[in-house]
Amino acid sequence: MTVTVRLFASLRERAGLATITRTLDEGATAAELLDALHVDFPGLSGVGRIAVAVNSEYTDLAHRLRDGDEVALIPPVSGGCG
Amino acid sequence: MLLLTDRPIVLDELLAAVADPAAGAVVVFIGMTRNHNEGRQVEGLEYEAYPAMAVSELEKITTEARARWPIARVAVAHRTGRVPIGMASVVIAVSSAHRAEAFTAARFVIDRLKETVPIWKKEYFSGGAVWIGDQSCQSGTWQEPGAERASDPGTGAALERDGAAAPAGTAAGLARS
Numbered sequence: 001m002t003v004t005v006r007l008f009a010s011l012r013e014r015a016g017l018a019t020i021t022r023t024l025d026e027g028a029t030a031a032e033l034l035d036a037l038h039v040d041f042p043g044l045s046g047v048g049r050i051a052v053a054v055n056s057e058y059t060d061l062a063h064r065l066r067d068g069d070e071v072a073l074i075p076p077v078s079g080g081c082g
Numbered sequence: 083m084l085l086l087t088d089r090p091i092v093l094d095e096l097l098a099a100v101a102d103p104a105a106g107a108v109v110v111f112i113g114m115t116r117n118h119n120e121g122r123q124v125e126g127l128e129y130e131a132y133p134a135m136a137v138s139e140l141e142k143i144t145t146e147a148r149a150r151w152p153i154a155r156v157a158v159a160h161r162t163g164r165v166p167i168g169m170a171s172v173v174i175a176v177s178s179a180h181r182a183e184a185f186t187a188a189r190f191v192i193d194r195l196k197e198t199v200p201i202w203k204k205e206y207f208s209g210g211a212v213w214i215g216d217q218s219c220q221s222g223t224w225q226e227p228g229a230e231r232a233s234d235p236g237t238g239a240a241l242e243r244d245g246a247a248a249p250a251g252t253a254a255g256l257a258r259s
Binding site: 013053056058072074 | 130138202204
């Protein structure tokens with residue numbers, strides 16, 4: 001299956017790309033996608049914790065991806081948590 | 083009214099959007115671009131959004147605000163792109179029958195916006211630029227391989243955020259690049 005990955009802000013600059021098309025095994029999880037991207041783009045490291053959204057909804061890493069999904073990697077947003 | 087715009091925010095448009103004959107109060111919060119941060123002289127800011135999701139997250143926030151407080155209307159506008167110092171980068175306007183609810187809801191909307199809405203800020207200063215961001219508050223965040231992880235091995239759950247020590251500060255990490 002193939003998913004479209006969207007990168008923003010620091011992640012976009014580190015990868016040098018705003019959009020990546022990635023082929024994965026059927027049933028791959030968001031975590032597996034992220035691990036694969038880290039191998040493809042070592043420059044993605046160092047940003048800190050990355051949240052994931054699938055088709056514009058935040059989700060968790062155990063989420064199983066489907067063919068055609070749009071997966072956004074969300075680096076820390078501009079405000080604080082506390 | 084939920085607006086992402088690369089043009090200056092027009093306050094009157096937000097005031098018109100929250101106008102309501104039943105409202106006796108309008109509270110407006112304006113986030114301004116500031117010329118200093120963490121001891122640095124800031125020369126300008128840039129905002130990048132994931133537009134579709136930014137709007138859908140804003141819809142969730144304003145829907146929750148309406149559910150929690152008896153407010154009349156709420157409007158949000160956020161800049162994207164380069165914004166000079168001293169300009170409005172975000173404006174929240176809330177109207178309600180009485181002022182207390184409008185103050186409370188406006189505070190809620192800006193606080194939640196900064197936690198969940200996918201808009202990022204880049205700070206330009208003399209000699210460089212950094213993307214600003216504290217650690218994300220979302221569940222299911224991912225840490226790069228090799229970073230400290232939760233103890234549960236070999237499952238997706240092991241990658242999820244927990245009480246483990248946070249990785250090094252984002253701004254510092256970016257500054258090294």
